[in-house]
Amino acid sequence: MPSLGADMDAGTLVEWLIKPGDDVHHGDIVAVVETDKGAIEVEIFDDGTVKSLEVPVGAKVPVGTVLARIDGKGEEKAPEAKPARAAPPPEPQPPAPVPPVAKPKPAAKAPAHVGEGVRASPVARKRAQELGIDLSGVEGTGPEGAVTLKDVEQGGPAAAKAPPKTAVARGIKPADMRKAIAAAMARSNREIPHYYVSLDIELTALSDWLAAENGARPVQDRLLLIAPMLKAVALALKEVPELNGQWQGERFVPMSDVHMGVAIALRGGGLIAPAIHGADQMRVGSLMAGLRDLTNRTRKGGLKSSELSDPTFTVTSLGEDSADSVSPIIFPPQAAILGLGAIRRRPWVHDDGLVVRPIVTATLGADHRVSDGRTGGRFLRFLADLLQEPSKL
Amino acid sequence: MTPDDLMATVKHALYDVAPELEDEDLAADRPLRDQTELDSMDFLNLAIAIHDATGIDIPEADYPKLQSLDDIVGYLGTKLH
Amino acid sequence: MATITYRDAIRAAMREALTNDPRVFLMGEDVGKYGGSYACSKGFIEEFGPDRIRDTPLSESGFTGAGIGAALGGMRPIVEIMTVNFSLLALDQIVNNAATIRHMSGGQFSIPLVIRMATGAGRQLAAQHSHSLEVWYAHIPGIRVVAPATIADARGMLAAALADPDPVVMFEHATLYGAEGDLPDKPPPVDIDRAAVLREGTDVTLITYSGSVPKALEAAKTLAESGIEAEVIDLRTLRPLDDETIMASVSKTHRAMIVDEGWRTCSLAAEISARITEQVFYDLDAPVGRVCSAEVPIPYPRHLEMAATPQPETIVAAVRKLVGVDE
Numbered sequence: 074m075p076s077l078g079a080d081m082d083a084g085t086l087v088e089w090l091i092k093p094g095d096d097v098h099h100g101d102i103v104a105v106v107e108t109d110k111g112a113i114e115v116e117i118f119d120d121g122t123v124k125s126l127e128v129p130v131g132a133k134v135p136v137g138t139v140l141a142r143i144d145g146k147g148e149e150k151a152p153e154a155k156p157a158r159a160a161p162p163p164e165p166q167p168p169a170p171v172p173p174v175a176k177p178k179p180a181a182k183a184p185a186h187v188g189e190g191v192r193a194s195p196v197a198r199k200r201a202q203e204l205g206i207d208l209s210g211v212e213g214t215g216p217e218g219a220v221t222l223k224d225v226e227q228g229g230p231a232a233a234k235a236p237p238k239t240a241v242a243r244g245i246k247p248a249d250m251r252k253a254i255a256a257a258m259a260r261s262n263r264e265i266p267h268y269y270v271s272l273d274i275e276l277t278a279l280s281d282w283l284a285a286e287n288g289a290r291p292v293q294d295r296l297l298l299i300a301p302m303l304k305a306v307a308l309a310l311k312e313v314p315e316l317n318g319q320w321q322g323e324r325f326v327p328m329s330d331v332h333m334g335v336a337i338a339l340r341g342g343g344l345i346a347p348a349i350h351g352a353d354q355m356r357v358g359s360l361m362a363g364l365r366d367l368t369n370r371t372r373k374g375g376l377k378s379s380e381l382s383d384p385t386f387t388v389t390s391l392g393e394d395s396a397d398s399v400s401p402i403i404f405p406p407q408a409a410i411l412g413l414g415a416i417r418r419r420p421w422v423h424d425d426g427l428v429v430r431p432i433v434t435a436t437l438g439a440d441h442r443v444s445d446g447r448t449g450g451r452f453l454r455f456l457a458d459l460l461q462e463p464s465k466l
Numbered sequence: 467m468t469p470d471d472l473m474a475t476v477k478h479a480l481y482d483v484a485p486e487l488e489d490e491d492l493a494a495d496r497p498l499r500d501q502t503e504l505d506s507m508d509f510l511n512l513a514i515a516i517h518d519a520t521g522i523d524i525p526e527a528d529y530p531k532l533q534s535l536d537d538i539v540g541y542l543g544t545k546l547h
Numbered sequence: 548m549a550t551i552t553y554r555d556a557i558r559a560a561m562r563e564a565l566t567n568d569p570r571v572f573l574m575g576e577d578v579g580k581y582g583g584s585y586a587c588s589k590g591f592i593e594e595f596g597p598d599r600i601r602d603t604p605l606s607e608s609g610f611t612g613a614g615i616g617a618a619l620g621g622m623r624p625i626v627e628i629m630t631v632n633f634s635l636l637a638l639d640q641i642v643n644n645a646a647t648i649r650h651m652s653g654g655q656f657s658i659p660l661v662i663r664m665a666t667g668a669g670r671q672l673a674a675q676h677s678h679s680l681e682v683w684y685a686h687i688p689g690i691r692v693v694a695p696a697t698i699a700d701a702r703g704m705l706a707a708a709l710a711d712p713d714p715v716v717m718f719e720h721a722t723l724y725g726a727e728g729d730l731p732d733k734p735p736p737v738d739i740d741r742a743a744v745l746r747e748g749t750d751v752t753l754i755t756y757s758g759s760v761p762k763a764l765e766a767a768k769t770l771a772e773s774g775i776e777a778e779v780i781d782l783r784t785l786r787p788l789d790d791e792t793i794m795a796s797v798s799k800t801h802r803a804m805i806v807d808e809g810w811r812t813c814s815l816a817a818e819i820s821a822r823i824t825e826q827v828f829y830d831l832d833a834p835v836g837r838v839c840s841a842e843v844p845i846p847y848p849r850h851l852e853m854a855a856t857p858q859p860e861t862i863v864a865a866v867r868k869l870v871g872v873d874e
Contacts, residue, residue, distance in 0.1 A: 288525065292523050365507065
């Protein structure tokens with residue numbers, strides 16, 4: 074059972090798409106799992122033949138539970154949140170027994186909730202899940218602050234409620250998603266010491282380049298401004314690895330691969346930020362295609378488990394008719410997030426004179442335990458410089 | 467195609483991109499941006515859907531002309547004749 | 548209904564067995580002319596004669612081996628080893644013969660033997676005579692181990708033990724012999740397979756056996772005054788353990804405290820704790836607790852002997868800490 078979020082303890086297996094005897098390949102979708110973020114497709118990372126299905130449909134099992142056994146590489150299919158897969162989609166990665174790891178090599182990842190740090194008795198944890206209560210919001214009265222059953226049942230003063238489990242249905246339920254995201258955001262804001270740095274970036278070169286590109290491209294290949302921006306962000310992150318990676322247990326692990334989380338607005342409200350894997354190695358056109366695909370699947374259902382668990386950095390953009398800047402909240406277990414305001418024509422100094430240019434305010438929110446303002450500032454400077462030479466993206 | 471046909475086509479393409487809009491009563495003369503939460507990705511998808519349905523390619527430079535459903539239908543009408 | 552002592556109940560059970568089945572006979576040190584070191588066979592030699600109530604030499608290994616032989620030969624002996632302390636001398640017979648002969652003979656032979664032993668501390672008999680080694684026997688496949696703690700069980704368990712075709716070791720806590728209780732004139736039969744819930748509760752499960760049972764019940768009464776309702780389980784059978792009863796209770800109360808007069812290290816309490824973790828971990832609201840004897844040879848002076856063994860006060864204190872009322 075994969076971990077699809079830092080606060081996920083268990084998931085319900087709602088559909089098997091394979092049966093014993095089937096051949097499976099890296100990247101195949103093999104099951105659908107229901108979480109409080111909706112129904113997520115689970116993919117497999119190995120080639121082989123399905124030997125047995127270990128968890129029946131309808132069963133709710135803790136993260137890390139073996140769901141099925143595959144003969145082939147002799148490996149268990151237990152797609153825990155893998156922080157790095159250097160596979161640039163859409164080309165399928167050649168089969169490998171172990172996904173390539175980023176440097177430094179992350180420790181074997183335990184189920185996400187073990188690293189959560191909430192001391193709670195087993196039955197308290199169980200009851201919290203049944204009631205849809207976020208344990209981190211419950212005050213513990215047990216030994217050394219452990220959360221006990223009574224604490225959960227009486228509800229801590231700051232109990233943040235996750236949505237109640239609804240009937241199984243494929244596809245994302247926006248109301249549930251919104252509540253789950255709200256809970257995660259509240260927790261992130263509480264626990265992560267954010268610092269913010271901003272930079273206004275001139276986008277003349279980029280918008281000229283984009284107009285020229287799109288003029289030459291058929292409509293279905295056209296790029297949105299965000300696509301080259303994402304590429305620039307990915308390249309800038311390679312210069313500043315402290316901003317790119319995931320917390321694992323008690324430490325932050327910086328990663329060389331960039332799995333770019335892109336915040337996508339859900340219909341009816343709420344934001345989800347699934348990853349485009351290996352964004353640093355994709356051409357801008359592929360990034361655009363990946364973004365379109367991700368957006369479609371986010372809004373219509375069909376996100377993959379790895380897309381939710383793998384982002385190493387997130388970009389959120391306000392859109393055209395909006396505020397000048399945004400100070401976003403980090404999506405745990407990441408350590409940074411970039412917020413882009415609306416692109417507006419504004420006064421700008423050029424050669425000691427005043428001109429009018431398209432400007433975007435980029436605001437980096439980052440985890441002060443991992444980096445500081447100077448690092449953030451360096452990142453923004455790299456980003457600004459990269460955006461002045463869009464043909465090199 | 468008559469303007470009514472074009473409107474139906476455009477609406478069909480729109481509902482393809484944003485199914486939740488099918489139940490809403492959209493004013494044809496008011497900007498879509500004011501009535502919906504469509505973002506730039508949605509508009510791009512709409513342009514693609516319209517291209518698939520009508521064969522008409524809407525260059526990026528023309529996007530600002532297409533604020534409302536009536537604007538889109540009018541624009542497409544001129545392109546067809 | 549009559550009020551009798553535990554000792555009376557044991558005696559009545561043996562009398563009934565000797566009366567109903569001519570294969571049954573009693574053997575041990577001082578069981579005949581002396582009437583039993585704990586008076587459990589008082590009057591028997593007069594009633595049943597020296598062939599059936601046999602005084603043995605001071606050789607546990609010898610007479611336990613003879614008992615095994617008699618059982619092999621078709622008798623139903625009750626071997627009384629004065630206390631578990633002396634049974635150490637008969638361990639080889641019990642562990643290597645009684646426990647294994649059915650297995651090693653491929654099922655051709657069985658040993659329908661009952662060994663009764665007194666056990667435990669509390670009578671100032673000092674280090675060599677105060678052991679609670681039930682767990683050593685509970686460790687051995689091939690034998691059953693029971694520990695009657697109530698009058699009803701003292702009266703009824705022997706019949707069930709004699710009916711078992713395999714060896715049964717029965718532990719009688721030395722401090723229980725004088726305990727009084729009511730028993731119906733026609734006592735119903737009891738089994739030796741299940742644990743018993745002696746007191747129902749909701750906040751913690753006290754799991755115990757033998758001489759600690761009355762202490763746990765007393766502790767439960769005291770705890771109830773503070774609003775802590777303890778469920779008390781008398782294990783009754785130590786091998787095999789009745790997991791079903793234990794786990795049903797712990798999953799209800801979410802807390803377990805095991806009271807075991809054996810020493811804490813490698814105790815029966817440790818085994819039960821492991822089983823609780825294995826079977827109902829996700830229902831636990833607190834770690835499994837144990838109240839056991841201190842890791843010392845049992846002292847002779849009364850106040851030290853009391854301090855070294857579980858008492859109602861120490862059980863109450865441990866439960867209060869487990870539940871979180873006290874630090």
